[in-house]
Amino acid sequence: MLLQTTRLRERGKSLLIAERMALPTTASHEAHEQEVLVDARNVARSRWPNVPDGELVDCVRLWAKAEGVRAVIVFDGRAPERADDVIGTGGESADDWIARAAARLRVEGRAFWLVTSDRELRGRAGAERTIGGGSFLRLLELE
Numbered sequence: 295m296l297l298q299t300t301r302l303r304e305r306g307k308s309l310l311i312a313e314r315m316a317l318p319t320t321a322s323h324e325a326h327e328q329e330v331l332v333d334a335r336n337v338a339r340s341r342w343p344n345v346p347d348g349e350l351v352d353c354v355r356l357w358a359k360a361e362g363v364r365a366v367i368v369f370d371g372r373a374p375e376r377a378d379d380v381i382g383t384g385g386e387s388a389d390d391w392i393a394r395a396a397a398r399l400r401v402e403g404r405a406f407w408l409v410t411s412d413r414e415l416r417g418r419a420g421a422e423r424t425i426g427g428g429s430f431l432r433l434l435e436l437e
Contacts, residue, residue, distance in 0.1 A: 328363040329399060331392050331419070333410035333427070335370050340411060340427030345436050347374035353434040355379065363407070368392055393418040 332354055338345040345353075351367055351374060358365035358379075366379055368391055373382030383391045389412065396419035399406045408421035409430045416424050431437045 328361075328407065329404065330358065330361075330363050330365045330407040330409060331395055331421070332365055332367045332430075333388055333392060333408070333412060333415060334367050335388060336410045336412055336415075337427040337430055340431050341437055345431065349436070351375065351380055353436060357434055366395070368395075389415045389418070396420060 334347070334350060338347065338350050347369070354365050354367050364379070366381060368381045368383065368388045370383055370388040372384075373380045381391065392408070392410075392415060396406065396408070400420065405422040407423040407425065408416060408419045409425045409427065410416060411427040425433070428437065
C-alpha cells in the first residue's frame with residue numbers, strides 16, 4: 295500500500311490530502327475508473343456548521359482528481375448544480391439512489407467506494423471500501 299501526500303491549491307486556499315491509499319491495479323480498476331459514491335448531505339452534516347453544498351462539491355472534485363477516481367456526489371432532493379458528477383434525487387432518498395447504484399455496480403462486477411457515516415446504507419451498499427463522513431471531511435481539510 296502506497297501512502298502519499300498531495301497539496302492542491304484552489305481559490306488561494308491550500309488543500310492537503312495526506313496519507314492517501316493508492317488504488318490497487320487490478321483488471322477491474324484498469325477497465326473502469328474507480329467509482330466513489332458520496333452521500334453528500336451525510337458528509338456535509340458531519341460537522342457544525344454544515345459544509346455548504348458548493349464548497350463540498352468543489353472539494354470532492356479536487357480530491358477525486360488527485361485520487362484518479364470518479365466521484366458521484368448524491369444529494370437528497372435538489373442538487374446545487376447540474377453536472378454528470380452531481381446527482382439530485384428529487385423525491386427519492388439519496389440512500390435509496392445510492393443503494394440502487396451500488397447494486398448496479400455489483401452486477402457489473404465493479405468495485406466501488408462509499409462515503410457515508412450511515413450504518414444502514416453501508417450495509418445495503420456493500421462497498422469495497424467505506425469512508426465515514428467526518429473522516430472524509432478531514433481528508434478534504436473541511437473539518
